[in-house]
Amino acid sequence: MSDPVRVLLIDEDPEVLDITETFLERADEGLDVTSVQRVTAALDSLDDDEFDCVVSDYKMPKMDGLTLFEEVRDRDADIPFFLFTAKGGGIEDQAATAGVTGYVQKGTGTEQYDELASRIRDAV
Numbered sequence: 001m002s003d004p005v006r007v008l009l010i011d012e013d014p015e016v017l018d019i020t021e022t023f024l025e026r027a028d029e030g031l032d033v034t035s036v037q038r039v040t041a042a043l044d045s046l047d048d049d050e051f052d053c054v055v056s057d058y059k060m061p062k063m064d065g066l067t068l069f070e071e072v073r074d075r076d077a078d079i080p081f082f083l084f085t086a087k088g089g090g091i092e093d094q095a096a097t098a099g100v101t102g103y104v105q106k107g108t109g110t111e112q113y114d115e116l117a118s119r120i121r122d123a124v
Contacts, residue, residue: 004032005124006050010042010068011035011057011084016106020055020084023113028121039063039071046075052124055116058085066091066098073099080123084116 007024011017017035024031034051036042039060045051054072058065065083072081080101085091092103101123104116 002030004030005052005120007031007033007120008042008045008051008054009033009035010037010039010055010060012037012060013057016057020113023110024055024117024120027114027117031117031120039068042068043071043075046072051079053080053082053120055082055084055120058083058087058091066094066100069095069098069100080120082116082119082123084112 009017009020011020014037017037021033021035024033034045036045039062056065056068065085069081072079082102082104083095083100084104084106086106095103102119104112104119106112
């Protein structure tokens with residue numbers, strides 16, 4: 001069996017973190033998700049540990065997902081970075097322009113977790 005894909009998941013909402021972690025790991029048993037609520041904790045985690053991919057919400061206190069993306073790129077220029085957010089309004093275009101690996105819209109069903117897991121696997 002191949003090594004697990006280590007995913008760092010960032011969202012300020014603990015319930016969203018729990019649900020997303022659960023459904024991602026269900027969608028792909030090879031994903032090993034580490035969840036954090038604060039961008040400072042995410043950056044510390046990236047400094048202290050190795051991850052294969054980063055998944056972040058867009059709207060968070062103190063730093064939005066695109067600013068976090070820039071901080072992550074300063075640490076690792078090649079790590080895949082996905083925005084997983086309910087925020088619309090041109091964020092997808094801004095993310096693409098910035099060089100974000102992908103953008104997945106949060107929804108009400110479970111399909112978005114399957115899509116995100118698949119895109120993580122493809123990117124890694």
